[in-house]
Amino acid sequence: MFNIFGSLAQFESDLIRERTRAGLEAARARGRKGGRPAKLDEKQVREVRRLYWSRMMTVDQIAAMMHVGRSTVYR
Structure with missing residues (x-):
């Protein structure tokens, strides 16, 4: 059974x-x-990468400027 x-x-x-x-x-x-929909489009992703690698701004500043969390910037 x-x-x-x-x-x-x-x-x-x-x-x-x-x-x-x-x-x-x-x-x-x-x-x-x-x-889930992406928070940033390709143009914004390129800008975040440019700012991150140029060391012009901190991760917190980039995140605040793009209205995303720090983990999104690192991702």
């Missing part, structure tokens, strides 16, 4: 995984992408 319930639970889990994967692929086909 427990084996039957276990195999049904495994089958249901496989179906959920398959439907989730199909949904994600369909969303990608429509041009959607998952995850």
Whole structure:
């Protein structure tokens, strides 16, 4: 009896995984992408890198200027 319930639970889990994967692929086909939106665009990232490597400003100053956290600057 427990084996039957276990195999049904495994089958249901496989179906959920398959439907989730199909949904994600369909969303990608429509041009959607998952995850949190980026805080900085490419131009801002280049500016942060330029300021960081030139040592003109501290990380705290760069973060305040870009309205992001210190970890975002380091990332």
